[in-house]
Amino acid sequence: MKEETVVSLKGAKKTFRDFWLRPTVNAVDGLDLEVRRGEVFGLLGPNGSGKSTTIKMILGLLDPTSGKVEMFGRPPRSLEARSRLGYLPELSYLHPFLTARETLMYYGGLCGLSRGEASRRADQLLSMVKLQDVANRPVGGFSKGMARRVALASALVGRPELLVLDEPTSGLDPVSTKEVKTLVKALAKNGMTILMTSHLLADAEDVCDRVMILDHGKSVAEGEVAELGESLEDFFLAKVGNADEFVLADFLS
């Protein structure tokens, strides 16, 4: 593995099976992927294309059926790899009875920060996501956008080198969406590696350096956004093929 490679998938395949171990679906089918240090990498594709499964294999939440998945040159489940990772899931999944501050302190603690360090980091991040005024309110009462910002802050609490964002702007209003995009760019500028999935192609176009388009678990295109030559949306629809199906899937999602 090259020094600058942060995430690497080689021939990764994931087949889901039923109770009798009969294969039901090939969610990811022999995928090769490489995310380099310091870049913002976008994983795009319609619903069911294998984006979430790919992300889960990278995070160590799923084992590949075959092939190899590595993060920082190590198996994704190794403690060292996980200590350099931050993750924002598609929905926030916060503990509703914890306050915003306690949430960050909790995840900071899991990342190995001392109490004092976690407290300082929590204050810093709450101010960054503009939630310092509601820091001591239980997150169960937060709006979706506020909860999303807490989740983003908790993904950053351990000062990760790799940030995995699953639909980071989902559920956010246009202002918050813009703020998240600005934040992603700023983090990338500071050297953080970012791997994100998105349905919103405009978002990917704005922040990603490179993208990969997945369809039926396979890569159908990969390259630098600037080199794709046409609008990402047109390129995407051309590659995925069935525009109507995609629009319907996007609408339903």
Added chain:
Amino acid sequence: MSSFWRIFSLEITAAVRSKSLVLLLVASVAWMFAAPLLFVGDGTIEGARAISVHYSLGGVAALLTISILASATGAIARERAEKRLQLTLVRPVRYTVVAFAKIMALAAIGALVLAVASVVEACRSDLSRPCRHVLSPVMPTPREEALVMYEAFMGDPSTPAKVRKAKKSVVLRLLAQRSLDRYDTVATNDTLRWTFKSKGPLPDDGLSVRLRFTNAYDIRDEVRGELRLRVGDSTWSGSVSNITQAVVEIPLKRISSISESVTDAELAFCNTGRSALMLRPRRDVNLLVPADGFGWNLIRAYLELVAMVSLIAAIGVFLGAGLGRPVAIFTATVALAVSEMSPSVIEQYPDELETDRIDAIGLYITRAAAEVTHPISSIEPLARLSEDACVERREVARTVLVNVVIAPLVLAVLAALLIPRKVEN
């Protein structure tokens, strides 16, 4: 270690803020006061004590068993269903730590509720009331005795061919069961002797012998006899005269006193009644030696109950790691019912040679279930507490070590193996 405390305190915080801990405490305290009003005793002090301990404290233990089991099965399973678990699993924390911290948090909640209930019990009890070590005669284990009986059994030409063909392990198990109920018969003017091993020198006062007469044959005739306990050159004696009681306690008086450091005591019972007597040494004969007070006994019983709750929490978390929550709760409830029922099923139907093949399979499964659930079903400190029988320190230490440390650690390791597999689905 920091991760352990974070997850531990998260579980405690969840219990406090969801008000489930407060509800559990209120329900427990309310039950402690309500039970003595709801259950009517037989008018004796012993009856009132049995209600106070068995129904009040026992009711709280039962309430905790159900609620801790429900919480434990959800500790991982619900977090997984709500997809919150993945946020923990992507952090640099060992899965074993995740499971163990959750088990310990639930055990701590159980310990707190039991502590409050025990304080209520302590407040209305005489803490200085003495309790006794209950010593049984020193005998070979039922298994050892069964091995000896087996040889004699198989050498006896009258042993049925069906038994001869049976598996040795099956026959040994049945003989071991029978040896538990083996009777020693003592004819008129005859003497039976049993040996006891005490933990230290016996005191001058407060010793007594408990005899159980469980069959109607004994109760119809007056039981008369003389008891004599010898430790080295020291001797205690007592007289038995009983016509109606199923259980009698005969106080022993010291009749010769020499300072002894010997711990082997020989108890002799001379039957001076008109009829022969039958006594099961493993069940019907005990030497009662004074121990400390009810207060200390309550603390030891409390520790055993905490150990039981801890094991239940560990089993619940383990099941929740590998199964969906509804299935985990169902499985845990069935296991709990089996742990309670299987010993009596086995006792009622000990002889599978006399049953058909289907019954034999059923008994085999029941016996296996009883074996697996033995660590929970065998913890019953409340029975001893209500009888003022000492909950022994060594037994408490062993139960705490196994149920609070070893079993939860092992189950946490197993849960850690299941967590990533279940996340896949």
